[in-house]
Amino acid sequence: MSTGVDGRGRDGAGPRLVALDLDGTLLDWSGTLLGGIAEAVAELRDRGDHVVVATGRSVHSALPYAQQLGMQAGPAVTSNGAVTVELHPEEPGYRIADLVTFDAGPALRLVREELPDALFAVEDVGRGFFVHGAFPDGEMDGHVTPVGFDDLCAVPATRVVIRSPEHTDADFHAMVERIGLHEVSYAVGWTAWLDLSPQGVSKATALEAVREQLGVDPSRTVAVGDGRNDVEMLRWAARGVAMGHADDVTRAAADEVTGSWEDGGALAVLHDLLTT
Helix, strand or coil, X not given: CCCCCCCCCCCCCCXXXXXXXXXXXCECCCCCECCCHHHHXXXXXXXXXXXXXXXXXCHHHHHHHHXXXXXXXXXXXXXXXXXXXXXXXXXXXXXXXXXXXXXXXXXXXXXXXXXXXXXXXXXXXXXXXEEECCCCCCCCCCEEEECCHXXXXXXXXXXXXXXXXXXXXXXXXHHHHHHCCCCEEEEECCCCEEEEEECCCCHHHHHHHHHHHHCCXXXXXXXXXXXHHXXXXXXXXXXXXXXXXXXXXXXXXXXXXXXXXXXXHXXXXXXXXXXX
């Protein structure tokens, strides 16, 4: 990873760790990287800062965006913290540095009792997903392997996706409150999309391990995100920045709020970092 001339930040106080969410932060809802982001990331890295993607996306889905950002080396946090990889320029473009799995069977069965027609998927790390049910076109990327529900429950899971297109995110929040989900971490996405992760695992826990590995002072941490799966990360960072379109819970977890992605909110934060 680029470290600058003396390995210190522009202000001489040591390098920063800048954690960036992808969807809704660096990417618009079509998955397009917003203009100017890659250039700003490259300049920060050239000046000695460590810029790290921290996303709910699986590694096979996050990797192309990391490459668009010019990240050919260094860590990346994927699957909401359950899978941390070390990027490198040779195929397949990464090696797994840390991977946390859990037994998703009890949670899957509990949710299925409440939502018998829901769609279920378990990450197939580096490839795609094992799925039970037909997800809407474009929602599952990578290699999709249909399996029976019992087989799905038996897969050691890094990330579980539960989808019910006819419900809303409010319905999912109400369901989680009603049934309780133990031994897992969870986040409700932009619609009726529920992500399950190993208990106690989040973007924040993975980033803390990365911070220790890189030797960055806790006061030199920055994070930018827009979703409920960013809440722990925003609280973890010394400077947590929520996007302008984030909901109230996410905004409350942040130290400050920038513009929405339509307004170039993330780019404004990166430009501010380049001047400090």
